[in-house]
Amino acid sequence: MANGSLTWLGHAAFRLDTPGGKRVYIDPFLDNPKCPEAEKSPDRVDLIALTHGHGDHVGSTVELATKFGCPVVTMIELREWLAGKGLPDEATEGGNKGGTIEKAGVKVTLVNAFHSSSCNDGSYVGEAAGLIVEVEDGKKAYFAGDTCVFGDMQLIGRVYEPDLAVLPIGDHYTMGPKEAGVALELLGTKRCLPCHWGTFPLLTGTPDQLKEHAPSGVEILTPEPGESVDL
Numbered sequence: 463m464a465n466g467s468l469t470w471l472g473h474a475a476f477r478l479d480t481p482g483g484k485r486v487y488i489d490p491f492l493d494n495p496k497c498p499e500a501e502k503s504p505d506r507v508d509l510i511a512l513t514h515g516h517g518d519h520v521g522s523t524v525e526l527a528t529k530f531g532c533p534v535v536t537m538i539e540l541r542e543w544l545a546g547k548g549l550p551d552e553a554t555e556g557g558n559k560g561g562t563i564e565k566a567g568v569k570v571t572l573v574n575a576f577h578s579s580s581c582n583d584g585s586y587v588g589e590a591a592g593l594i595v596e597v598e599d600g601k602k603a604y605f606a607g608d609t610c611v612f613g614d615m616q617l618i619g620r621v622y623e624p625d626l627a628v629l630p631i632g633d634h635y636t637m638g639p640k641e642a643g644v645a646l647e648l649l650g651t652k653r654c655l656p657c658h659w660g661t662f663p664l665l666t667g668t669p670d671q672l673k674e675h676a677p678s679g680v681e682i683l684t685p686e687p688g689e690s691v692d693l
Contacts, residue, residue, distance in 0.1 A: 465481060465599065465601060465692050465693050466478065466479060466480045466481045466597050466599070466601060466692070466693040467479045467690040467691065467692060467693065468603065468626070468628075468655065468690060468691055468692075468693055469501075469685075469688065469689065469690040470655065470657065470685050470686075470687055470688070470689065470690075471490075471492060471494075471496075471497045471498070471501050471687060471688070472491075472494045472495070472496025472497040472498075472661060472687040473489075473491055473494040473496060473497075473518060473657065473658060473661040474488075474489045474491065474513075474518070474519060474605075474607070474608070474630065474657045474658045475487070475488065475489050475490050475491045475492060475494060475497060475521065476488040476489070476605070476628070476657075477501070477504075478595065478597070478603070478693075479690075480567070480568060480597040480598055481597055481598050481599045481601075482567050482597070482598040484508040484509065484566045484567060484568055484597075484598075485504075485506050485507060485508045485509075486508060486509045486510070486511065486566070486568055486595065487504070487507055487509070487510045487511075487526065488510075488511050488512075488513075488593065488595070488605055489511075489512060489513055489519040489520075489521065489605075489607070490510060490521045490522050490523060490526060491517070491518045491519055491520070491521030491522070492504075492521055492522050493521065493522065494518065494521075494661055495661060495662075496660065496661055496687045497687060497688075498687055498688035500688070501687075501688060504526065504530075506530065507526050507527075507529075507530040507532045508530075508532055508566045509532055509533055509534075509535065509565050509566045509568055509570075510523055510526060510527060510532060510533070510534045510535070511534070511535045511536065511570050511593050511595060511605075512534065512535070512536035512537075512540060513536075513575065513590060513591055513592060513593055513605060513607030513608065514537070514540070514575070514577060514578075514579035514587070514588075514589075514590035514591065514607055514608060515540050515543065515579045515580055515581045515585070515587035515588070516578075516579065516580070516581075516608070517581070517582045518661075519607070519608070520540075520581065523544065524544065524547045524548070524549065527544070527549050527553055527554075528548065528549065531553065532553070532566075533552075533553055533554065533555055533565045533566065534549065534553060534554045534555065535555045535557065535563050535565060535570045536554070536555075536556065536557075536572075536591075537556060537557065537558060537572065537579075537587065537588035537589065537591055538556030538557060538558055538588060539556070539586065539587045539588030540556070540579070540581075540587040540588055541554040541555065541556030542556065542587075543581055543585050543587045557570075557572050558572060558588075559572045559573060559574055559589075559591060560572070560573070567598050568595060568596070568597055568598070569594075569595070569596040570593055570594070570595055570596075571593070571594040571596070571622065572591040572592070572593065573591060573592040573593070573594055573604075573618050573622070574591070574592065574612070574614055574618075575589075575590040575591050575592045575606060575607045575608065575609040576590070576609050576610050576612050577590035577607065577608040577609050577610075577636070578590065590607055590608060590609065591607060592604065592605060592606045592607045592609065592618070593605040593607065594618070594622045594624060597693065601625050601626075601693045602622060602623065602624045602625055602626075603624060603625065603626045603627075603628060603693060604618060604622065604624035604626070604627045604628065604649070604651065605628045606627065606628060606629050606630060606645070607630075608630055608635060608636045608658065609630065609636060609637065610636070610637045610641060611637050611641040611642070611644050611645045611648070613648065615645050615648040615649050616648040616649070616650075618649060619648060619649035619650045619651060620650075624649070624651050625651070625653065625693060626651065626653045626654070626655060626691075626693060627645070627646065627649050627651040627653070627654045627655070628654075628655045628656075628657055629642045629645055629646070629654055629655075629656055629657070630642070630656070630657055630658035630659070631656040631657070631658065631659045631667040631668070631669070631671070631672050632658045632659040632660070632661070632664075632665030632666065632667045633665065633666050633667040634664045634665060634666070635658075635664070635665070636658050638666075638667040638671075639656075639667045639668065639671035639672040639674070639675050640671075640675050642654075642656065642667075642672050642675070642676075643672060643674075643675025643676045643677070644675075646676050646677055646680050647677050651680070652679060652680055652681060653680070653681045653683060654672070654676065654680055654681070654682050654683065655683045655685070655691060656669050656672050656682065656683075656684075669682055669684045
């Protein structure tokens with residue numbers, strides 16, 4: 463797709479194909495029960511970006527980065543944990559909130575999120591973050607990661623002006639549809655792709671519920687796992 467495409471891989475995992483031909487994976491938990499079988503073993507990965515350290519977001523990062531030798535962008539503490547799992551220093555790039563890192567022609571800015579962050583072995587790996595991912599033609603997607611709604615989403619909208627907001631709506635561990643509707647009011651973004659719903663029984667929020675709470679004029683995108691939308 464000329465403007466790049468975003469493919470939902472179930473839960474909060476995404477494949478971003480950029481206008482410049484790069485393939486970026488966001489939170490590649492490819493063993494989630496909603497991920498299509500054909501998407502579980504990528505044939506190419508140019509960049510991985512992670513929001514936080516929970517296993518349902520780090521997913522297959524170590525295996526993919528080792529296989530493809532691709533860079534991983536995330537918070538500095540999570541980067542150090544990944545290095546301890548055998549990834550070479552040059553394969554990981556640790557930043558912090560407010561900072562922008564450019565890899566493979568793609569800019570990743572770490573922004574605030576309110577959530578916990580630890581790895582499956584109990585290691586503390588810094589705070590959770592959201593991601594602003596800017597592709598070669600200037601289009602920007604905001605991946606909120608796991609978070610509740612918070613007032614400074616208004617600043618994220620003001621500073622970065624994302625073209626697409628990817629928001630969790632499952633409830634229980636993240637914000638639900640009502641909070642996500644308020645998040646869209648704060649962000650001012652006119653297109654939203656909900657995620658982190660339907661994977662497990664505890665995640666009860668749905669896109670239809672989000673549509674009830676979203677501001678007028680906001681398009682709620684509802685691809686099935688494995689389907690893509692334009693950036």
